[in-house]
Amino acid sequence: MGVSQSMADAMNQFIAIGLIIAIAFSGDLICRHIILRLVSRLVKRTKVTWDDIIFDRRVMIHLSHLVPPVLIYTLIPIAIEKPDVLDYILRICLIYIIVVFLRFISVFLSSVYHVYNQREQFRDRPLKGLLQTAQGILIFVGGIAIVSILIDKSPVVLLTGLGASAAILMLVFKDTIMGFVSGIQLSANNMLKVGDWIAMPKYGADGSVIEVTLNTVKVRNWDNTITTIPPYALVSDSFQNWRGMQESGGRRVKRSINIDMNSVKFCTPQMLDKYRRIHLLKTYVDETEQVITVYNKENDIDSSVVVNGRRQTNLGVFRIYLTNYLRSLPTVNQEMTCMVRQLQPTELGIPLELYFFSADKAWIPYEGLQADVFDHVLAVISEFDLHVFQSPTGEDFRHYRDDGDV
Secondary structure (H helix, E strand, O other), rough: OOOOOOHHHHHHHHHHHHHHHHHHHHHHHHHHHHHHHHHHHHHHOOOOOOOHHHHHHHHHEEEEEEHHHHHHHHHHHHOOHHHHHHHHHHHHHHHHHHHHHHHHHHHHHHHHHHHHHHHHHHHOHHHOOOOOOOHHHHHHHHHHHHHHHHHHOOHHHHHHHHHHHHHHHHHHHHHHHHHHHHHHHOOOOHOOOOOOOEHHHHHOOOEEEEOOOOOOOOEEOOOOOOOEEEEEEHHHHHOEEEEHHHHHOEEEEEEEEEEEEHHOOOOHHHHHHHOOOOOOOHHHHHHHHHHHHHHHHHOOOOOOOOOOOOOOOOHHHHHHHHHHHHOOOOOOOOOOOOEEEEEEOOEEEEEEEEEEEEEEOOOHHHHHHHHHHHHHHHHHHHHOOOOOOOOOOOOHHHHHHHHHHH
16 A cells, blocks of 8 residues: 555554454443343342342442453553553553452442441441441552552562551551541440440530441431541540440439428328328228237337337328339339339438339330329329428518518
8 A cells, every 4th residue: 555664563553452442442331231231130030139239230330340441451462562662551551450440349348338238137237337447448458559560569568668657657547547446346345336325425425326437436416416426435435325225124214302301290190091092002001000000009109109109101101102103103114123212311301212214215205204203293292291392482482571561
């Protein structure tokens, strides 16, 4: 055709490169539009879930992106004969292959995470932290491999050189390293799971754990704000995990009311007759009076003096009434501790504490049970000739002034 030898060689090389590029991208199109569709149809017909992860569309697309650089890397020596140019192009192809392969592995791991994160038995596991750790390792390994290709050195040489700068790397990636180690400790010791209710006042956290990552633990507080806590803070500091309460048979109620000490007195026969008519007290009053009568008779007690012998008090009867009342409620867990006790008297009166467990651990029913119980306590306390101690209010002083005017 009258073309010089040098020009003919250049044209042959150009045509060969064009054919190689065409073959590479044709392979990519065949993988994406033909093979991928066939695989997707086969996967949909199966009932197992592992193939949904491996042959996920996003995963397969990133896998198909490996075809062009691999074909170019394999065929390019046919078209290019100059060693320097060939070495440069091969390095670029190899770097691109590594990047695409790492991207494929990262997407594959993400697919595995999304599939298992939707399963009930894995929802409380810190899977996202493990995913980020694996992705971080991939980036580190890929970076070492790419740098070794660029400088034409073995990766072992680079790793040996990194040993000298380990202190700098630890300083730069301090939070990531501490988060990784803390995440392993939290998971291994079963200290924290997604869905746990935790309280950590130091960080203003009081709510449910929604996410555990490599660098943060996200807590949705009860006011719907989000608090982020470093994982190493949960290991080094103290926090309260309410999972034990949620997994137990009940949620504890521990509240007290203050009784005016001046209202405590011995029970008169009229008061005992009144208490006998209360369904929850009839048996107790009769049995206790019988024991007291026998004791006083055997010890020749002069009952005309109030302080002699044994007698029932209105506070003691009231305490038994509250105990029987709590044991009669179906919303109280009767298999766990249930008692009414006196605490140390103070200048504010005698604290009478109700200690029991709600059978329903959900927040709203739990608060409702507490309110119902203490509504009843405050309403019934006057029936036992007792008074609740509280500081004087403006209304009390107004009544005192009006009574003084009279």
